Amino acid sequence: MEPVGAILFRWRKRQKLTGLQLGKRVGMSQAKISRLETGAVAAEPGDVRLLAEALGVPPGEAELAIELAEHAGERLIEWVPAGRDQAERQREIGRAEAAAKEIRILQPAVVPGLLQTSEYARAVLSAHEGRAATGSNDAAVTEAVIARQERNRILHSPAREFHFLITEQVLRVGVGGPAVMISQIDRMREVAGFPNVRLSVITDEAELPIPIYHGFFVADDRWVSVDLFTALLRATGRTIVRDYRELFDQLESAARSDIDDLLDHYQARYVGALQPKSVAR
Template sequence: MLEPDAEGQGSEHLAETLRELRKAAGLSGERLAARAAMSQSKVSRIESGKVLPTVVDVERVVNALEVPSEVASELLSLARAANVDYASWRSYARVGLWRKQAEIKALAETSSTVRQFLPAIPSGLIQAPDYARAVLTPAIEGNPSRNVERAVQARLESQEVLNDESRRFHFLLTEQAIRWQRAEPDIMVTQLRHMAGLTDRPNTEIAIIPHGVTISAAPLNIFVVYDDRLVMVELFSGEVALRDPQDVSYHLNVFEYFRERAVTGEAARQLLEAVADGFMRSHG
């Protein structure tokens, strides 16, 4: 996995190599653009490093230039690596974890549809204050320290994006994610009822995959898809950004596969209320 600095170096090398190969072939940017079915301005931005080319872009260019197969293979591998970015939670903690919440809000504000796959925990966008506080409080040795209250406030502020009804939000959870007791029972009840209330919002879908449904695939990671341009995959140590169209398309397929097996609307609300009632009984 590439750290951000290495990823930047890889994209610069890719841009320089593509530019040198075009020159070696004796083609102008305009002629390459015509052969690769691209605009001349896009070719220029790719070669200058202003635009990160996708794997498909690089494939079109190397085919247009008729480069040897081994060179083409190397460039395609470089393009795949350049379209992946990793950031650790430690790096976020150094600049303030609250900034990550601002980034989440900004990404949502520039997207018409946000899809979140949540096999382990409800999204920060749908967390009640006390639940968010419990989640953001470090619990495992090695977790980076943080200003918890500032992170909670930033998380709550990020939820303002849900009020924009021109955008669509799909939160897909497993039943395990809503049953996992991340906090005291009374906090869990408040969180579950908060989510139940969101099922009435016209631009927000809460979908839950109930226990007892046969599913042949495994829900391995939390991930978020912003429109059809970006996937953020969450790991224990950090998160990975995927920009390659094939990666984005695959995660959209994964999301739809699990969503087809979930309950939504009134059925989801009833399930949330039932789990909340269970926590109330355990607390009483």
């Protein structure tokens, strides 16, 4: 099935108009026309109707595209594509987070980005690059770490509410080594004390209403994203966002929010790992 953006592009080319010319006709910027055509943003049915009228598209053809736009939001589509450098990926996520008032993040594998220390972020992003952060690669990772830390400022906005949900495995897997994990747990403890933050842990013993297949991010009731190794997928449809929101709430109800002793346990384990081993005589 032809994507909505490709249809819009074909309509414009048929009329031999530039993006700038079409934008002036309908009161949109050239940048928005480009984003709609490339699929960087989902085309709203109203946008499709407006463009169809401006381009003189036959009613039957226009209605098919409008219907496609109405249902497109119910599918997860690529948001930040593979190949985008990691710093730009972080900035794109940060722009989306800045527009949200209520954020829910489930992460079963690593500490959520908004909670990461710079050392932990470097370990994650370096591993994502697939090789040690040295030479030119080190510069790229450093830029991505800085961009990720910039995202963390949003936590200090009292007008926003954050729900973080991790599995106990996130605490158990020592990303970056013991010293990095000790600092990371301190950071998680600090942020968990913010009045606008709820951090919960799904323990190994928790009885889950449904298996956790992957992590995801729900922003308000407007969109959901799924973080893959090479790309981010996003959907804006009302039904799929509602389903992910309900799933998050179910999993959060099975998790622990009184986590101080759990954090103490794993922090003590990492402290112990740094102690010199006694030599038997």
